[in-house]
Structures are given as C-alpha cells and as structure tokens.
Amino acid sequence: MLLFIASLVPAQGSTVPDERVEWDGADSLVDLDSTSQKNPPETLIDPSDCNHPPEQPYIADGPISGAPGVTCNYTAYAIDPDGDPLIYIFHWDDGNSSTVGPFESEAMAAADHIWRRAGIYQVRVRAMDDNASSPWSSPWEVVVNSPPGQPVIPAGKSTILPREMTSFATSAEDPEGDKLRYIFDWGDGFFSTTDWTESGRALSIAHSWQRAGRYMIAARAEDSANASSLWSSPREVVVNSPPGQPAIPAGKSTILPGEITSFATSAEDPDGDRLRYIFHWGDGSFSTTDWTESGRALRIAHSWQRAGRYMIAA
Structure with missing residues (x-):
C-alpha cells in the first residue's frame, strides 16, 4: 500500500488542513475540482505496466557454408525480460528476410533460406515483442559457393620403375571461376597438393613409389573458398622392376x-x-x-x- 500526503487547495476565502490519504493502487488520485489546481491532473501508473524490449538474440546453429540453391537452416533465441512472446526476423543479407513466430521467451526459433548466388553473406536476427524490438544479433557469416567440377583422369605413364620420379597432370573447371589447386591420392597412403592455378588450367605434380605393385591414383580439385570436387575416375599405375x-x-x-x-x-x-x-x-x-x-x-x-x-x- 502506498501512502500519499495530499495538500488540497482551498476555495477562495476558506482553509483546509493537510490530510493523510491511503491508496491501495486500485484507483488514480485526482483532484475532482480542477478549477482549484494550478497544474493539470496527473495519473499514477502502475510500474508493472512498463514494457522492456527483448535482449539481443543469439544465433545458436546453422551452416557456415553452402552451395547456391541448397536450403540452409538456422536457429536463434532471445530472452524477453517481461516473458513476452517473441517474433523473430532473420535478415539474409541478399535483400530477403524471413519472419517467424511467435515463440515463448528463450524458446528456439528456426528459419530456412536458399541463396541463389555465390558470395559471402552476414546473417542477422532481431526479436520483437508487442511493443519493442531488440538490437540485431551479431553477424553469422555464410560462404555460399559452388564446388569445382570433377577433375579429368590424371595423365602420365602407366608403367614405371620403383623409386622412379614420374609426373601426373589433371585439370578442372570452377563454376564461379575461382582459383583451384589439386590434391592427388597416389594409392600408397600418400597425398600431394599442387599450387594454386586458374580455373581450367592443368597442373602436374611428381611422385615415386618405393615398391612394385599396382596403384590406383586419382585427383580432386579444391577452390579458394574451400569447396572440394568429387574425386576423378581412378587410373592404374603399374610399378615394376624388370x-x-x-x-x-x-x-x-x-x-x-x-x-x-x-x-x-x-x-x-x-x-x-x-x-x-x-x-x-x-x-x-x-x-x-x-x-x-x-x-x-x-x-x-x-x-x-x-x-x-x-x-x-x-
């Protein structure tokens, strides 16, 4: 219970002493004789009626890379100090947004998106209750990239001697024209990686086998955005001493x-x-x-x- 001391303004020619007034919060305290007030009437507002905006959302999960045309799913949540239900806006950084909800405060919200073009995108999320909105979340970076095409079968000698150093070459195309490098699997537990080169340009690398045998070698391409191709079709190399x-x-x-x-x-x-x-x-x-x-x-x-x-x- 709140206790107020009200000083009532007397009518002209009369006096009224101060009075102690008890208020239980159910009604507003207003001087009904507005002609006796120097200031306009005031309404007392219950502090519980004040709204607090949601806190900054947190993106909990989602891929950091993907390919154009592939559906990506992201989840986020926020806390509302008043426990209000929340609507979430996912901003995809490609001119599109998604609105989902309402969800209970702290409940996980999910949204899907498909990027149509390769690029680097900053995903952000905002939460809203009925009266206010949160700040945008910290960005979640997503690299959208198409992997290189499958490399051609490595070209080189089919029969070599043990410990004979021999070069093999391959090439591949990248849909976005990204620079490429090639990883060779020599079939003996060893791998080799070339330097970077332009999309479509062949590179060669040398290898030797220490023991006679039949080895299946293959190559795959990796672009500058860390996307990898399928392995090429294998090629058999016979390592043999005469x-x-x-x-x-x-x-x-x-x-x-x-x-x-x-x-x-x-x-x-x-x-x-x-x-x-x-x-x-x-x-x-x-x-x-x-x-x-x-x-x-x-x-x-x-x-x-x-x-x-x-x-x-x-």
Missing part, C-alpha cells in the same frame, strides 16, 4: 639343318614375379616359353632349315 638379364642359352653349338634342338635359359625377377622367356633364333624367327617361377630355367626347341652361323639370345 627381370635380370637371362643366362646365355644353353644347348648344342653344332647341329644339322632341320635338326630340332632344345636351348634353355633362366633369369631372376627383383619383385619375384613369374617369368617367361623369348628366344631370338637369329634367322628372323622368335619363340616364347610358358610362364614359370622367377629363377627357374625353361627350355624350348628350334631347327634351322639352312646351313649357316646363327647368333641366338633370350
């Missing part, structure tokens, strides 16, 4: 024309691969053996139809 030089073919040194005679040779393969032998008979003809294990000798027969001296090798 067999050692075969032994001089073993066999008879003098034979008759038309006589079928066998000759044998053997060789070692550094990688332990299976081998076959090709014999050059010196008369314009060649013979090839079946496959055999590394280091194992194989023999094959031949005959010469004319007399002469022939140099054979395998």
Whole structure:
C-alpha cells in the first residue's frame, strides 16, 4: 500500500488542513475540482505496466557454408525480460528476410533460406515483442559457393620403375571461376597438393613409389573458398622392376639343318614375379616359353632349315 500526503487547495476565502490519504493502487488520485489546481491532473501508473524490449538474440546453429540453391537452416533465441512472446526476423543479407513466430521467451526459433548466388553473406536476427524490438544479433557469416567440377583422369605413364620420379597432370573447371589447386591420392597412403592455378588450367605434380605393385591414383580439385570436387575416375599405375638379364642359352653349338634342338635359359625377377622367356633364333624367327617361377630355367626347341652361323639370345 502506498501512502500519499495530499495538500488540497482551498476555495477562495476558506482553509483546509493537510490530510493523510491511503491508496491501495486500485484507483488514480485526482483532484475532482480542477478549477482549484494550478497544474493539470496527473495519473499514477502502475510500474508493472512498463514494457522492456527483448535482449539481443543469439544465433545458436546453422551452416557456415553452402552451395547456391541448397536450403540452409538456422536457429536463434532471445530472452524477453517481461516473458513476452517473441517474433523473430532473420535478415539474409541478399535483400530477403524471413519472419517467424511467435515463440515463448528463450524458446528456439528456426528459419530456412536458399541463396541463389555465390558470395559471402552476414546473417542477422532481431526479436520483437508487442511493443519493442531488440538490437540485431551479431553477424553469422555464410560462404555460399559452388564446388569445382570433377577433375579429368590424371595423365602420365602407366608403367614405371620403383623409386622412379614420374609426373601426373589433371585439370578442372570452377563454376564461379575461382582459383583451384589439386590434391592427388597416389594409392600408397600418400597425398600431394599442387599450387594454386586458374580455373581450367592443368597442373602436374611428381611422385615415386618405393615398391612394385599396382596403384590406383586419382585427383580432386579444391577452390579458394574451400569447396572440394568429387574425386576423378581412378587410373592404374603399374610399378615394376624388370627381370635380370637371362643366362646365355644353353644347348648344342653344332647341329644339322632341320635338326630340332632344345636351348634353355633362366633369369631372376627383383619383385619375384613369374617369368617367361623369348628366344631370338637369329634367322628372323622368335619363340616364347610358358610362364614359370622367377629363377627357374625353361627350355624350348628350334631347327634351322639352312646351313649357316646363327647368333641366338633370350
């Protein structure tokens, strides 16, 4: 209960002493005889009728990157000191806004948006109750960017030696013309990244494999806005050491024309691969053996139809 001391202004020629007045807040205190007042009448307002604006909203969640034409979802909330329901305005920085609500104070509000063009956008949110609005939230930066196209299959040698340094090249196009770099997967647990180059321009990079084997290599492109392409189709690279030089073919040194005679040779393969032998008979003809294990000798027969001296090798 509020206690007021009211000094009533007497009519002309009379006096009225000060009186103690008790007020329970239900009514306004007004002098009904306005002709006796020097000032206009006043109304006492209950302090609980005052409205406080919502506090600055906070963007709680949402992607920081996306592609043009892809729906992005964001959530935000604000606190209203009076507990009033709130309407939220999401400003998307591309000339568009979204209004959602009402939501209870501190409840999470959600809104979706699609950016049509690549760019960097600052998302902001404002909350409003029936009488006042909050400040704008801190900006939430979103990078909208289209990823590069799939690179072409890396170009280079298909068969190389272990530890042989060999270059492979690829290229890709970026829809926005962003600068690109290429990441190569060599199929042996190692990756390499090129320098930056213009969209559509090919770049090459070198690699060597330490062990013989078959490796599937591929490349992908990354643009300057950190968007990545799909991996290219793979390309197989065979890393192989050649067999050692075969032994001089073993066999008879003098034979008759038309006589079928066998000759044998053997060789070692550094990688332990299976081998076959090709014999050059010196008369314009060649013979090839079946496959055999590394280091194992194989023999094959031949005959010469004319007399002469022939140099054979395998």
